Amino acid sequence: MRKIVTFTTTFIVTGVLLTLQVSAQSTSQPNANPGSATPQQVDNTFEGRFWQYLTASTFRYDEWAPFAGRSDELYKGQSPHGAFVRVFANKMARQNSKQPPYGSILIKENYGADGKTLMAITVMYRTRGQNGQPWDPENRDWYYVKYTPSGQVASSPPEMGSKRLAGRVQSCIDCHSGAGGKDFVYLNDDLK
Numbered sequence: 538m539r540k541i542v543t544f545t546t547t548f549i550v551t552g553v554l555l556t557l558q559v560s561a562q563s564t565s566q567p568n569a570n571p572g573s574a575t576p577q578q579v580d581n582t583f584e585g586r587f588w589q590y591l592t593a594s595t596f597r598y599d600e601w602a603p604f605a606g607r608s609d610e611l612y613k614g615q616s617p618h619g620a621f622v623r624v625f626a627n628k629m630a631r632q633n634s635k636q637p638p639y640g641s642i643l644i645k646e647n648y649g650a651d652g653k654t655l656m657a658i659t660v661m662y663r664t665r666g667q668n669g670q671p672w673d674p675e676n677r678d679w680y681y682v683k684y685t686p687s688g689q690v691a692s693s694p695p696e697m698g699s700k701r702l703a704g705r706v707q708s709c710i711d712c713h714s715g716a717g718g719k720d721f722v723y724l725n726d727d728l729k
């Protein structure tokens with residue numbers, strides 16, 4: 538019982554976080570004092586709060602279970618993901634791996650060729666959007682973010698415009714649109 542209560546609360550928290558992000562986008566207010574304090578202190582963006590949510594000691598993602606029949610071992614990845622990867626999913630996603638419902642969070646840890654060095658954490662979160670505004674219905678409503686191991690939002694390489702990799706990230710969408718079942722999720726393609 539206690540477990541269920543905890544889950545519901547944290548899920549609502551995620552919904553609230555998204556509200557913050559959408560409103561921040563529509564007013565597009567610049568950060569009051571960028572660079573004046575450590576990112577951990579000032580990162581009040583959705584991505585910053587989402588990272589805190591995912592790594593909070595009570596609910597850390599790396600204690601979630603694997604996704605779509607995978608084990609929690611590292612396995613060989615493919616570009617642009619790490620040489621070795623590991624995937625975690627929240628309870629919502631695991632309840633229906635074939636068709637991850639709204640509220641699903643999928644997390645991929647991307648490791649280097651040594652199979653030890655964590656290079657990036659790539660996340661997909663399926664959201665309905667807020668205030669009657671859908672998030673991205675044409676692309677199955679996935680929100681994407683790529684974090685560095687310390688929880689900063691990663692940027693695309695300079696030749697690709699040094700873009701902040703969070704939100705409706707076109708490069709993620711373009712490739713994930715090729716997933717079977719048109720659900721933008723690859724790992725469940727071979728599930729029955």
Ligand code: HEC
Binds near residue numbers: 724
């Ligand atoms: C060029 C293609 C490509 C791009 C670009 C790409 N991915 Fe992926 N992604 C894949 C493939 C293929 C898999 C499944 C591979 C595996 O682990 O077996 C995958 C798996 C994932 C998964 C696990 C869920 C799933 O779909 O299976 C997440 C989470 C993820 N990617 C996030 C991202 C994010 C965030 C971005 C953008 C920053 C991104 N990906 C960009 C190809 C891509």
